[in-house]
Amino acid sequence: MKLLHKRLSYGLVAAAMVTGGLALAPGAQAATTAATAHSGTVTAAGVHADYSSTSCGLVSYKNSDISVTEWVPNHNLSYGDNGDYCVRLLQRGIDEIFGDPSEGSPLTVDGNFGPQTEQWVKTFQSDFGCSQGVDGQAGPNTNSCLQFYTGTYDPT
Numbered sequence: 001m002k003l004l005h006k007r008l009s010y011g012l013v014a015a016a017m018v019t020g021g022l023a024l025a026p027g028a029q030a031a032t033t034a035a036t037a038h039s040g041t042v043t044a045a046g047v048h049a050d051y052s053s054t055s056c057g058l059v060s061y062k063n064s065d066i067s068v069t070e071w072v073p074n075h076n077l078s079y080g081d082n083g084d085y086c087v088r089l090l091q092r093g094i095d096e097i098f099g100d101p102s103e104g105s106p107l108t109v110d111g112n113f114g115p116q117t118e119q120w121v122k123t124f125q126s127d128f129g130c131s132q133g134v135d136g137q138a139g140p141n142t143n144s145c146l147q148f149y150t151g152t153y154d155p156t
Contacts, residue, residue, distance in 0.1 A: 053111065056086040058153055063144040065130040071153045072143035079136065081113040086153075090138050093152030094120045 057074040073086035081087050088111040095105040098120065107120055118136040125131035130145035138146070147153045 053083045054085055056084075056089055056153065061140040061144050063130055063132075063141055063148070065132060065141075066145065066148050068144075068148060070144040070147040072140050072147060073138075073153065076140075077113055077138035077143070079113055079115070079118045083111050084113070085111060087111045087113045087117065089152050090121070090143070090146065091117060093146045093150045094124060096150045096152070097124065097146075 058071040059074045060069050061072045062069045073089075075086070077084065077087050077090055088109055090113075091107045091109040091111075094117070095107055095109065099105045107116055121138050121142065122134050122136045124146065125134040125136075125142055128145050128149065130141070130148065132141040143153065
């Protein structure tokens with residue numbers, strides 16, 4: 001129910017963004033449209049800025065399995081990425097899906113893509129078919145799938 005509510009809320013935000021003049025790229029399979037600094041970068045403080053350890057640069061991407069264009073990080077997230085704010089957002093999204101209020105979060109949200117993050121990404125990829133494969137890396141397919149279900153990378 002939590003995911004459905006979040007998804008409905010995201011749809012309303014997306015509609016507002018389109019009517020407000022920001023249209024997501026109609027799109028090709030690849031992340032072809034770089035997001036603007038205003039609408040395509042999410043920061044820890046909620047202020048849009050260029051990439052740093054406290055911001056996540058985004059591009060629009062159309063995942064053919066969900067037929068929706070979503071905002072995703074402008075780079076692949078994989079084992080060994082350290083101090084990356086996009087990884088921090090990925091970890092929060094994984095926690096939203098797999099966390100249990102009585103047991104806590106499955107991941108430490110620290111921006112470091114280590115073995116636990118890799119394993120939870122594989123679990124997500126296995127459980128959600130729109131990731132288009134299980135490899136433990138969060139590329140545009142996995143990230144757009146996560147964005148679709150959680151709104152993890154919303155540039156608001």
